[in-house]
Amino acid sequence: MLSKRLRAIFELVLQDSVVYDVGSDHAFLACALVKEKKCPLAYAGDNKKGPLDNAQKNIRELKLEGKVIPHLYDGIDPKIKADVVVLAGMGFYTAEKILSAVDLSKYQMIIVQVNQDVVKLRSFISELGYKIVKERVVYDGFYYEIVVFDPRLKGSYTPKECYLGPLLMKEKSDLYLAYLSERKKALEAIFQKADLKSDPRLTYYKWIKETLEK
Ligand SMILES: C[S@@+](CC[C@H](N)C(=O)[O-])C[C@H]1O[C@@H](n2cnc3c(N)ncnc32)[C@H](O)[C@@H]1O
Known part of the structure; x- marks a missing residue:
């Protein structure tokens, strides 16, 4: 079963999209997306073998081989063809490094949930000039903020919007x-x-x- 945090991310994923979950660990999200028919195909990416072994085990147990693909890579592998990229459960500086290393414009949606420094995350998205298209708050023992941006659209945010969340503060x-x-x-x-x-x-x-x- 997905945690409330991962369930909130699940809900934000575009129906029928191919998802690349970077830093997937056990591949819980990728497996749920395919198992529950939200996505036909998902990649569970990680830069360490241990987490990918866990992912492989879950994929096998759920009989999702060929539909959830474990992938060893440091960051986002530009060779993977996906519509949606997810980065969740990591620190802001790791997410910043990963997102800075590739051309994001080929993706329809990037979903990011950092464990701290969500204000820095929004400032970074604003500096890159991307549009924040969805935001969620979820309480799962702690409050988590999930930020979704569309790298094909332009956006820019004030310090107040970065602090409060440009959509959250309106909704x-x-x-x-x-x-x-x-x-x-x-x-x-x-x-x-x-x-x-x-x-x-x-x-x-x-x-x-x-x-x-x-
Ligand atoms: C705390 S887990 C989060 C797992 C899952 N995404 C979640 O939200 O529950 C973070 C994962 O990111 C992976 N990771 C850290 N840096 C990475 C990088 N540069 N490229 C790919 N994966 C990375 C770690 O190995 C770890 O499995």
């Missing part, structure tokens, strides 16, 4: 508002301990408050 789902309230409380706890006159977190606090109150 304002109940879960997102709960997440913001939690972040607001965490900042208030910091401000109680220290008198921060010119700390950037004061601006973040203002942005969160504005979004919650509007």
